[in-house]
Amino acid sequence: MPDITAILHAIHPEHDFAASGDFVADGLLDSFDIVVLVQKLESGFCISIDGAEITPENFRNLENLKSLVARSAHGQ
Amino acid sequence: MANNHRFSGGKVSGILSVVPKRVVRFADEIGHYGFSKEKSLNLQETMGFDERRIVDGNTCGSDLCLFGLEYLRGRGLLDPRDISAIIYVTQTPDHFMPPTSAILHGKLGCSRDVLCWDVNHGCAGYLYGLIEAFLLLPLLGKKIVLLNADTLSRRSCRFDRNIYPMIGDAGAVTIVEDAPGGGDIVFNMQTDGSRSDWLAIPAGAFRIPSTEATREIRALPDGNRRSEEDFYMNGSGIFAFTQTDVPAAVKDLFEFAGLGMDAIDYFMFHQPNRFMLQKLARKLGIPEEKMPNNIVGKFGNSSSASIPVAMCHNIAGPLLGGELKLCLAGFGVGLSWGTMIMDMGPLDFCELIEK
Numbered sequence: 001m002p003d004i005t006a007i008l009h010a011i012h013p014e015h016d017f018a019a020s021g022d023f024v025a026d027g028l029l030d031s032f033d034i035v036v037l038v039q040k041l042e043s044g045f046c047i048s049i050d051g052a053e054i055t056p057e058n059f060r061n062l063e064n065l066k067s068l069v070a071r072s073a074h075g076q
Numbered sequence: 077m078a079n080n081h082r083f084s085g086g087k088v089s090g091i092l093s094v095v096p097k098r099v100v101r102f103a104d105e106i107g108h109y110g111f112s113k114e115k116s117l118n119l120q121e122t123m124g125f126d127e128r129r130i131v132d133g134n135t136c137g138s139d140l141c142l143f144g145l146e147y148l149r150g151r152g153l154l155d156p157r158d159i160s161a162i163i164y165v166t167q168t169p170d171h172f173m174p175p176t177s178a179i180l181h182g183k184l185g186c187s188r189d190v191l192c193w194d195v196n197h198g199c200a201g202y203l204y205g206l207i208e209a210f211l212l213l214p215l216l217g218k219k220i221v222l223l224n225a226d227t228l229s230r231r232s233c234r235f236d237r238n239i240y241p242m243i244g245d246a247g248a249v250t251i252v253e254d255a256p257g258g259g260d261i262v263f264n265m266q267t268d269g270s271r272s273d274w275l276a277i278p279a280g281a282f283r284i285p286s287t288e289a290t291r292e293i294r295a296l297p298d299g300n301r302r303s304e305e306d307f308y309m310n311g312s313g314i315f316a317f318t319q320t321d322v323p324a325a326v327k328d329l330f331e332f333a334g335l336g337m338d339a340i341d342y343f344m345f346h347q348p349n350r351f352m353l354q355k356l357a358r359k360l361g362i363p364e365e366k367m368p369n370n371i372v373g374k375f376g377n378s379s380s381a382s383i384p385v386a387m388c389h390n391i392a393g394p395l396l397g398g399e400l401k402l403c404l405a406g407f408g409v410g411l412s413w414g415t416m417i418m419d420m421g422p423l424d425f426c427e428l429i430e431k
Contacts, residue, residue, distance in 0.1 A: 011115075030299070031311040032111075032237065035351055036118045051319030051355035056312050 002044035004065050011036055017062070024056045034059050041065075047072040080264045080332040086210045087255035088418075089219075090153065090425040091395075093388040094144040094247045095129040095375050097430045102126055102241050109237035110299060119241070124350030124369065128244040128376030130229035137166050137225025138176045140247030142183055143431040145221070148249065149184075153425050156184050160218035161191040163208055165201040165380045167409065168227045169194060172281075180223070191216065198226070198275065199346045199408025200265070201380025202248075203416050206404075207263060209252035222250040224380040231277055233293060233302035238311045242349055244376015248384035251424070258419070262333045264325055265414035274313050275409040279304035314408075318352055322407045323359045329415040337362060340417070341400040342391055346407055347371035347382040379408065388428035395421040 008017045015028045023029045029037065037059065038049050049072045058068045102125040106116040119125055131140075141164070148154035162184075164177035177192035191212075197204045202224055209220040225247035232239045279290035290304040302308065330337065343362050345353060353369035368390040371377070375385055383404055387395065394400055399421045407413035 027297075027299070031315070032115070032119055032123075034312075035122050036115070039118075039122050039351075048358060051352075051359050052316065054319065054355070055316050 004041070004062060004069065007037065007040050007044060011040070020061075022060045024060050029059055041069060041072075045069055045073065079266055080262065080329055082260050082262045082332075083210055084258055084260050085255060086213045086252055086261065087258050088206075088250055088420050088423070089253050090148075090249075090251040090423050091384050091387055092144045092148060092249045092425060093381065093385045093428040094140040094147075094249075094431050095378075095385065095428065096131045096135065096140070096245055098130055098132055100128050100130055102128075105234070105241065108235050108240070111237065122351050123242070124373035125241045126373035128229075128242075128372075129246065130243070130376070131227050131245045135227065135245075136170050136176075137168055137227050137245070137247050138164070138170050138180055140245070140431055141223045141225050141249060142180060144247060144249045144429070145180070145184055147429060148425070154219070154221075154249075154251065156186050158219045159184075159186055159190050159221050160216035161193070161209075161212055161220045162186070162223065163193045163195060163205050163220065164223045164225070165195045165197050165205045166225050167196060167198050167277075167379065168225075168231065177223070197409065197412065198379040199348070199377075199382070200406035200410065200412040200414055202250075202346075202383040203263065203265060203404060203406045203414040204412070205380070206250070206252065206416060207265065207414075209250075210261060213252060213254060217254060220252040222252055224248045224250070224384060226379040226381060228307055228379060229376075231305070231307050233306040235293065235301035236306060237300060238309050239302075239307050242372050242377045243307075244372070244378045246375060246378035246381040246385050248381040248388075250384060260333075261416065261418040262329060263414060263416040264329045264332070265412065266321070266325060268321075268411045271313070271317070271411045272409075274310040274317075274411060276308050277305060278308060314348075315352060317411060317413075318348070318407055319355060319359060321411075322405065322413050323356060325413055326360060326403070326405055326415045329417060333417055335417065339401060340366065340403045341394070343367040343403045343405070344383050344387050344391070345405040347386055348377055348408075380406070385428065388426055392426040392428070395423045395426045398422050
């Protein structure tokens with residue numbers, strides 16, 4: 001099973017995601033990063049993320065990302 | 077329920093798209109956006125960014141359309157004496173006044189009986205233009221010339237990574253005429269003006285007149301750069317809009333029409349980027365081969381001209397050879413969004429040319 005933190009670091013190795021409470025507000029992820037992250041989560045976890053779920057709220061922190069992956073897996 | 081309607085008696089008889097000859101490549105521009113090489117490659121693959129067509133200098137959308145109209149006249153495919161109205165849909169008019177449709181009327185040498193409309197609309201503008209043409213047709217008859225053109229590359233900051241990598245310029249000529257006994261055309265159209273600032277050129281008209289300050293390109297908190305006179309898009313908001321409001325309206329129209337998605341030969345949707353269209357196709361349960369998403373990477377997103385460009389590039393052969401059942405959808409500035417289901421073809425012409 002892939003690790004979401006590792007995927008985040010692969011996209012932005014220069015950022016300290018563990019030190020941020022809000023990846024979007026803190027500028028660690030922009031809208032293009034979110035698009036790339038969606039692709040990597042979908043291929044890594046073999047899931048399909050509903051387009052309506054691609055909102056900044058779901059990408060703010062690790063917990064929200066884990067919930068998004070879990071919901072997307074159950075929606076298959 | 078969306079604002080669903082049905083009419084009959086009209087048809088599209090020909091489509092010509094005109095793109096500028098000038099090709100620009102995303103790979104040559106990545107330095108403007110501050111992207112790493114890896115991120116650029118990721119975006120190229122995911123969003124479909126590759127090549128775009130943009131105009132040189134002060135070329136206007138009307139120049140592209142006039143080139144197309146003369147091309148058709150030169151080949152005997154359009155006689156100005158057969159035209160009853162010109163509808164010009166754009167967000168980049170030649171001037172604040174007069175209407176660009178009147179300028180084209182003069183250059184084409186149309187008679188005084190030809191009515192001219194400018195319509196200020198963007199990515200839903202192909203549907204707005206078609207609706208207007210179909211509504212006018214019973215009154216005016218003959219051929220209604222629908223022109224869709226934009227040159228938004230001239231109002232987009234080349235440093236704005238939300239906008240500039242996807243913008244393309246294009247013009248399109250669509251002929252709408254009577255079709256006695258023709259099939260039903262169903263459509264819906266919706267507007268939410270409470271989100272009108274999500275796609276905008278804030279300054280440079282009358283509410284915020286142009287000044288040195290509004291023309292200054294500034295660094296923004298998100299790392300982007302643009303002036304107040306450049307095209308602005310709330311990227312995440314627009315993405316959510318296309319994944320919620322748009323599919324709901326599409327499904328609603330199919331219910332109204334009493335049709336299943338499998339009745340449609342092609343879904344010719346506005347072309348914002350590949351990722352957005354792939355997500356939309358998946359949400360609607362449409363096979364990707366029925367919904368082309370290759371325009372942003374080949375020509376760029378040319379707002380209201382993107383649907384005719386997509387049709388001329390992807391399904392010209394089938395449209396020239398026979399009848400297709402199409403679902404068109406446009407969504408964007410306003411915010412406005414709509415869907416139309418219609419039979420189209422065999423067309424008198426369906427071609428994409430360069431100017």
